[in-house]
Amino acid sequence: MAAVTPTSLQVDPTNADQARAWNGDQGAYWAAHASAFESAASGYDDAFSAATAITAGERVLDVGCGAGGTTVAAARRAGPAGDALGVDLSAPLLEVARARARAEGIGNARFLQADAQVHPFPTAGFDVVISRTGAMFFGDPVAAFTNLARAVRPGGRMVLLAWQSLDRNEWLTAPVAALAAGREIPTPPPHAPGPFAFGDPDRVRDLLGSAGWADVRCTDVQAPLRYGGDVEEAHQLVSGLMSWLLADLDDERRRQALEDLRRSLQEHLGPGGVRYRSAAWLVTARRP
Template sequence: MSDSHGTSGEDWADARGALWLAELDSYEQMLELLGIALLDRAALENGQHVADIGCGGGRTSRLAAHLVAPEGSVQGVDIAPMLMAEATRRAEAEGLRNLRFSTGDAASFVPEGAPFDRLLSRLGIMFFADPAAAFANLRRLLKDGGQADFAVWAAPQDNVWMSGARAIVAEHIELPVADPLAPGPFALADPDRFASLLRDAGFSQVDMQAWYGPIRVGGTGSDAAKAAEFSLRAFSFATVLVGAEAGLEEAIREKVIAFFRQFETPDGVQVPGKAWLVRAMA
């Protein structure tokens, strides 16, 4: 099920996963700095066995595989089979021998190699229909004393790279009211709620750090037109534009281009974003 902010695991296994695959390079460039911040904070070491949850095309998994080599390994898990096929292809092309991918719903799936020393996730854990059950499963994937490092988006108003374009669309087409707790990119934006979920699932020493950084909408070096085109094609709320009359779509596009123009820099569009880097111990 999907609304203007919401995206569930089922969506990812199907149309949403296919769209992420079609836009994979742009998405991964957009999220690169957040991934680096996550890995810096995780400080992985040679010999550790890591699971990357909701790993998508596997960029973070590949970086992690280098960090734990030669003796450690990474197991990427994702609900979208087409993303696991592409992640496998990319890891093989890079010659990585300590990285595997499995298709599964992280809410219940137990991948080969569990329990792990470490769990990682860049934005792959906000889509669970039953977060309490899902985090209990993630806890079981960690050895006692193991560490989880997650990155999740902060509130929509702190992430205008998405909410700005959404607000423009909403001026013209009625969007469903976004349920802040429904599965979707902002489902874990409330740090107190997220910390409670983790504690109830058996994690301890929950530590949250705010991350602020530029979001390169449309990928590295994009301009306002490219950022607008990307957001109206790739963000989940944009599905309401399918079938819209051409004049309306054009009017929205022009406004979204104007919105992104204020964030153009010599290095491309860079819109301020905020995420939470969350560490928890098992």
């Protein structure tokens, strides 16, 4: 799968690193394991779907749509009179999304490779913006959510699912600790672009308010994050996902780190598979 560089689409400079990653090895890995990653957080699907409240005829913008599961679901709910546009930086994931929509016969789901922070969406062109763990990566979030506010009609709405702070998400802290091999792994600043950038609900409310959104609410939702049905499946997925932690280790320390990971996964194996604690914010807002 050919890599796509940031110069092949309009990307804000603050998002250039994200574009390189999601069109390089990271994007290729997620595309190859798209079903596993989508099902990992499926415990949040019902709460997210209920919050979006998509009805027939609505126009939906799905930001950071990834492999397209949320876009296809939104298009189904919008029906033939509505449509859903999924936007993502990652060409590999968008290939998966388009193939999925074709295979499922969802003709009103469309996909676009774009940086939602700067893309010129039609003004008031959508009734609702949604994003399932895809809206925390913007280099300039105020600019991004201002741009998205312009794209939504007055009275329209936005629904985001975003991870709470790192310390409340064992699905990452436990595997990283297992693969650390005695090293101290630095954590990014709490507000840096990344999975946990929306961990502070007060900051989320201030940020979205500054971007033109009103009635911002952050609701605590929790569900297990599932890495696979058994230890071997989970080990393959997680060791590939976090392979960067192994890159600088010698053979013996790498073997030990992988064994420590296997032990952690075994400790979290239950009737529902290998599952870790997780916590997210269900963020809702209205376009005045």
